[in-house]
Amino acid sequence: MLYIIGLGLCDEKDITVRGLEAVKSSSRVYLEAYTSILLVNKERLESFYGKEVIVADRDMVETQAEEILKGADKQDVSLLVVGDPFGATTHIDIVLRARSSGIPVRVIHNASIMNAVGACGLQLYNFGQAVSLVFFTDTWKPDSFYDRIRENIGLGLHTLVLLDIKVKEQSEENLARGRKIYEPPRYMSIPQAVSQLLEIESLRAENVLSPKTTLAIALSRVGCDDAGPDNTRQRIVCGTLEQLSEQPPESFGEPLHSLVIIGKRLHHLEVVYAEEYAVCRETWRRVAREVYGCVLDYMATPEI
Template sequence: MVFYIIGLGLGDEKDISVKGLEIVKKCDEVYLEHYTSILGVQKEKLEELYGRQIIMADREMCEEGIDTILENLSKTPEKNVAFLVVGDPFCATTHSDVQLRAIQLGIKVEIVHNASIINAIGCTGMQVYRFGETISIPFFTEKWRPYSFYEKIKKNREMGLHTLCLLDIKVKERTDENILKGKKIYEPPRFMSCKTAVEQLLEAEEKIAGKAFSKETKCVGVARVGFSDQLIRSGQMSDFLNIEMGPPLHSFVICADELHPIEEDMYKFYNQNSQKKDE
């Protein structure tokens, strides 16, 4: 009886490690966590390579149904279950919670790591060890416009560190009205773009006026990291109001004021590519 939490990496079905693939092939049930991130391929591609039927684990299953899955596993000693996670298992607190729940039920848990946006962001040329606290930027609404990320960015930049901004993903979300009425009617999936992130960042700067950054601050936008059509572009923050990054997933880097010479060269390289594509 083992509960495996397996990282799939960032791109497609082939990014799973050899170790992870061997484990999946021998598991009785295989779940794919499908709300903290997305892969660039449909689950059928995974099923074809892995040789196993894959059960999609949406937000409700991860937050509410996981207890039933683990309780059933705890009563079946001969059973093995794989829980697949895009990226690395521990880049979302959801998965630490799942691990703890399994352990509390006496289930053996094994982890298989993989690449995540946290380390792959080095593709921007910004040195990974020069990043400060990672922040998340949620979609603003008419009634909810949180600026809690602002002070974290400011602190990072005061220490001469870059900031990785993880952009909001809305998958299988319900409106407040449908939640109150108990209706399981879901909104279409939404994925924040670099453009939307910048609009919200500049709004936060205008409202707080804490001088954490400005329209001229150097930034790097990335899209579909690990996919075959990965895109990296650099420019001043305001440039990203007009830079088209294409389909999701997007992430955004707010650079430190002073760049290492190699970082500066990489910034210029991606900036030149941005200008060429805009011509």
């Protein structure tokens, strides 16, 4: 049996009981380590699981999947995935490879940013298409995400923007020369994400995003509390795009980061819940009322 097991969002203890039982029954345990990261190292996982964990990078998962599947028709093998196996990044390819080899597959689900984003108070029913935002280069600035955001906003829906990470990436020169030399890990910050979004808005000029009147919510390390690994914790900050761009990077907490662009179907309860995290409550409520049409006065909360 091939088990594809979601690990959740934070540390080694987020695995489900069913997932832990599958890990303990497995002869080999792989950790998919390129589409996202867990906030603890593999040694913490090994100590908790009582199993050796083999790190599976992009090359192994995409081009050497047979190594993972080897013997899985006769014994249990586990592939661990941060979040949920079919969350932000699906793993359909390895499932299809297993099926074609006659290997049974069982998927064990867990929390991912796709549902844990509700921690900021926005209703999951009000989300549209999620988009990914990659690091821009001088010669490569893909903007297909803009069209998805425009479609969501046209329907009044929120947009979850997943920010890029670069783990075990090669420079163009090293890639061209076939040298297995990797760049240091990089994680997109909220200010950089906002800057890229507004750069594309300035180029496209379709009035989809406005620095002063588009509300957004930044999230980091969702699901972690103060007692988490390395004393990290969940952080939520909301305001206009302009306000978020002006905050120091440390105000958003440690990576991984995500950003939500607020749609016009904003409910007044969403506004009231999220204002606890606002850069400026007065601006948050004013824009929600004047631009998004939320009726808030009868539910006014005391100022702190």
